Every structure is written in C-alpha cells, then in structure tokens.
Amino acid sequence: MIGFNRYCRKDVLLILQINDRWKDICREKLAEKERQKQEDLKRQSERENFSPRKRLRAKFARKMKRSDSEDESSRKVRVIERMKFALKREDSEEEISEAEKQRIMKEASASFDYNLYMIAKKELLATESSEEMNAVSEEAPGRKQWIQFGSQFLLALYPSPYPKRIAQSPNVYICRFCLTAMANSTMYQIHMVFFCAFCHV
Structure with a gap:
C-alpha cells in the first residue's frame, strides 16, 4: 500500500504539472489571438478610414475598458467625452497630406492592392485632363441643333x-x-x- 500511494502521488503531481502547463499554453494562445485581433482591427481601420476623425473614434472605442457593473449610458457618455476632446485637439492640427495617406496605405495593404490603387488614380487623372481639353463649350441658349x-x-x-x-x-x-x-x-x-x-x- 505504501508503494502504491507513492506512485499515485507522483502521478497526481505529474498530472498537475501537465494541467498547469496546458493552462499556460491556453493563456498564451488566447493572448496571441487577442493581439492578432487587435492588429487586424487596426489594419482594417487604417485601410477603410484615412480621416483622422474616424481613426480616433475607432481607437477610443477599442481602448475603453468595459465592466459589467457600469451601465450602457455612462459608458457611452465617457466615450463621447473622450472623442470630443480628441476631435478638438485634432481640429487644431492639419489634415493628413496625400503623401501620408499613400504611406499609410502602402503599409496597411497588400502591394497588389496599393499598385492597383495607384494605377487607377493615374488613369483617373489622365481621363480628367483629357476631358477638360476636349470639353465642348456650352451652346448659346437660343441656338438649336x-x-x-x-x-x-x-x-x-x-x-x-x-x-x-x-x-x-x-x-x-x-x-x-x-x-x-x-x-x-x-x-x-x-x-x-x-x-x-x-x-x-
């Protein structure tokens, strides 16, 4: 019986160690998933919204710590107050330049998407300039064709x-x-x- 208890304790300790290690692995995986989710949200918001106002809204919406004890209205009020403060500060700064937009787009999106955007933009500028050159002046109001x-x-x-x-x-x-x-x-x-x-x- 004594030998049996000694082996059972070793097995129990081994099982506890395995269980602890498994918990650590699960925590690491969950933390990694959370980090990946935040990075995906950041990339998506940068891709979709280039205006600083929209980026600030998304940033503060993610940073808010939500607890179950707070009611929904107080959380909304806090988010709105932070956004108003950030927007006032942002209004004093200049808007993002075209070069900055392109740099953000190049970092946030795939190279194929960025190249496709640049080609489409060049074609749009070319067609606009050719349309301006070939534009026919408006006819006189009394003249009929x-x-x-x-x-x-x-x-x-x-x-x-x-x-x-x-x-x-x-x-x-x-x-x-x-x-x-x-x-x-x-x-x-x-x-x-x-x-x-x-x-x-």
Missing part, C-alpha cells in the same frame, strides 16, 4: 459629344447603318451613295 438620323430629324437636347467641327454645325447628319457623323448634307449624301458599306435605299 438638329440631328438627321436616316429620314428623321431630331432636336438635340444636350451638347454634341462629337468633335468640335461637327458639334458647332447647326445640323448633324448620322448614317443610320454605320453611325458615322457628318457636318453637312452634301457629305452625308456622298457617303450614302459611294462610301457606306451597307445598302442605302
């Missing part, structure tokens, strides 16, 4: 999207088969007879 499409005449309600030489003429002639636009009726008739690949009747 007619469009002849086949045998029908239509009144144009909006400025013509065609090149300047065609857009400035009072009538635009459009071939009903190949949709080619012309500025005068003579060119339109020549096109119908000789140049259009489709049959004009």
Whole structure:
C-alpha cells in the first residue's frame, strides 16, 4: 500500500504539472489571438478610414475598458467625452497630406492592392485632363441643333459629344447603318451613295 500511494502521488503531481502547463499554453494562445485581433482591427481601420476623425473614434472605442457593473449610458457618455476632446485637439492640427495617406496605405495593404490603387488614380487623372481639353463649350441658349438620323430629324437636347467641327454645325447628319457623323448634307449624301458599306435605299 505504501508503494502504491507513492506512485499515485507522483502521478497526481505529474498530472498537475501537465494541467498547469496546458493552462499556460491556453493563456498564451488566447493572448496571441487577442493581439492578432487587435492588429487586424487596426489594419482594417487604417485601410477603410484615412480621416483622422474616424481613426480616433475607432481607437477610443477599442481602448475603453468595459465592466459589467457600469451601465450602457455612462459608458457611452465617457466615450463621447473622450472623442470630443480628441476631435478638438485634432481640429487644431492639419489634415493628413496625400503623401501620408499613400504611406499609410502602402503599409496597411497588400502591394497588389496599393499598385492597383495607384494605377487607377493615374488613369483617373489622365481621363480628367483629357476631358477638360476636349470639353465642348456650352451652346448659346437660343441656338438649336438638329440631328438627321436616316429620314428623321431630331432636336438635340444636350451638347454634341462629337468633335468640335461637327458639334458647332447647326445640323448633324448620322448614317443610320454605320453611325458615322457628318457636318453637312452634301457629305452625308456622298457617303450614302459611294462610301457606306451597307445598302442605302
């Protein structure tokens, strides 16, 4: 019986040590998951919100320690007060510059997403500048433009999207088969007879 108790105690001690080690491992895993969750929230907020105001709201919402004894309204009041103080302080500082936004975006997102954003931004700037260069001036309010499409005449309600030489003429002639636009009726008739690949009747 004495030998049995000695072995049982060793087994119990071994089981307790294993149990303690298992608890430590579980605590470490939970702490790691919590850290990972906070990092994911931080990355997500940086990706979604570039305005300092939104970042401060997210930051203070995460930092608030919530206890079960506090009621919901007092917690909300505290969060709002902290946010107001932070927003007043933030209003005195300057807004984030474009370079700072790009740096944050480069750190927070994948390189593919960042490159895609930069390419889209360059294309947008290029199209905006080309649209400004090709913009047709607004027509005089009393001037009307007619469009002849086949045998029908239509009144144009909006400025013509065609090149300047065609857009400035009072009538635009459009071939009903190949949709080619012309500025005068003579060119339109020549096109119908000789140049259009489709049959004009």
